[in-house]
Amino acid sequence: GAVVSQHPSWVICKSGTSVKIECRSLDFQATTMFWYRQFPKQSLMLMATSNEGSKATYEQGVEKDKFLINHASLTLSTLTVTSAHPEDSSFYICSASDEGSPGADTQYFGPGTRLTVL
Amino acid sequence: AQSVTQPDIHITVSEGASLELRCNYSYGATPYLFWYVQSPGQGLQLLLKYFSGDTLVQGIKGFEAEFKRSQSSFNLRKPSVHWSDAAEYFCAVGASNDYKLSFGAGTTVTVRA
Numbered sequence: 308g309a310v311v312s313q314h315p316s317w318v319i320c321k322s323g324t325s326v327k328i329e330c331r332s333l334d335f336q337a338t339t340m341f342w343y344r345q346f347p348k349q350s351l352m353l354m355a356t357s358n359e360g361s362k363a364t365y366e367q368g369v370e371k372d373k374f375l376i377n378h379a380s381l382t383l384s385t386l387t388v389t390s391a392h393p394e395d396s397s398f399y400i401c402s403a404s405d406e407g408s409p410g411a412d413t414q415y416f417g418p419g420t421r422l423t424v425l
Numbered sequence: 426a427q428s429v430t431q432p433d434i435h436i437t438v439s440e441g442a443s444l445e446l447r448c449n450y451s452y453g454a455t456p457y458l459f460w461y462v463q464s465p466g467q468g469l470q471l472l473l474k475y476f477s478g479d480t481l482v483q484g485i486k487g488f489e490a491e492f493k494r495s496q497s498s499f500n501l502r503k504p505s506v507h508w509s510d511a512a513e514y515f516c517a518v519g520a521s522n523d524y525k526l527s528f529g530a531g532t533t534v535t536v537r538a
Contacts, residue, residue, distance in 0.1 A: 313468075314433040320498055338526050350515060351469075404524055413459070415527060424527040 311403050313417035320391055321425055328386045328420045330401030337403030340384040341414060342376060345398040357384050363409055391424045398422075427452040427518050431529035438506050444530050446501040448490075448516035458499040458521035459526065460490055464512045472514075475499065486510070489512050511536040 310333040320326050330340060339358050343351040357363040357378035365371050373395075375387040384403075388395050398421050402414035428451045450456055457476050461469040473484025478480050480492040490501045499516060516529040 311468075341524070341526075348531075348533075350530045353525060353527075356524065402469075413471060413474060414524070415471075416461070416469040419466070421466070 309413075309415045311337075311415045311417040313399075313400065313401055313420050315378055315420060316418060317421040317423075319423045319425065323390055324393050325389045326391055327424060328388075328399055328401075328422070329383070330384045330386070330403070330417050331341070332382045332403045332405075332415070335403075335405045335415075336381040337384075337405060338381065340378055341402045342384075343400045343402065344366045344420045345419075346399060347398075353402060354386075371390050388422065391422070392411075396422055396424045427456065427520060427527045429516050429518050429527055431514075431516055431532050433532045434530070435533045435535065437535040437537060440508055441505050444501075444503045444506045444510070444534065446514050446516075446534070448499045448501065448529060449497050450499060450516070450518045451497065452518055452520070454520075458490075458492060459517040459519065460484065460488070460499070460501045461515045461517060461528075462486075462512045463515065463531075467501070468514065478529035506534075506536055506537045508538070510534060 312331045314329045342354045345351045354369045355363045355365045357376050359378050359381050363376035378384040400419040402416045429448045459474045460472040471481045472488045475482045475492045482490050513531045516525045517529045519526050
């Protein structure tokens with residue numbers, strides 16, 4: 308149980324285009340989903356937290372208009388990188404938490420999406 | 426603010442030898458602590474977690490970790506490593522009233538034959 312999927316697993320796009328990444332919880336309802344960014348050989352940096360039906364909460368320094376997050380249902384969150392540029396190339400990982408007391412839940416991580424912007 | 430330090434960037438260990446990865450955290454209250462493993466190009470897999478109770482925690486794949494409050498540490502250990510244990514390992518700390526996780530920089534483990 309507690310499986311999180313991401314689609315696509317990798318994507319290559321041209322500079323200036325937009326890319327959408329999907330994150331799905333397959334066997335549980337994810338009241339909260341998280342989006343992380345990981346640069347090569349570095350740790351995960353939290354970008355934003357999204358709750359179903361609400362606007363996402365972005366971490367300091369993350370551009371809201373560039374990284375659009377939508378959490379339309381309890382099993383799906385999407386991250387859209389708008390007007391992508393080469394510096395947006397990175398490994399994007401989502402995670403999801405099932406219901407429970409805040410802080411007491413384990414986040415279940417997706418397999419990640421490798422974005423390369425040419 | 427919570428933070429995690431993993432002092433060792435890279436560790437090389439022989440197959441069959443023991444492994445210990447260090448993790449130190451900074452947090453004002455009782456932390457929720459996690460160890461994750463990441464294989465190349467993959468997401469994170471939870472190895473084990475500590476919320477409360479017994480300070481020696483058993484995880485998957487033969488890993489264990491010990492919470493030492495006095496040292497603010499949560500070191501990961503495995504008695505005998507396998508070649509498949511070569512990966513990136515991340516320690517993370519969570520707040521008691523928040524979903525957010527703060528990750529350490531990671532330790533790369535190389536296993537030599």
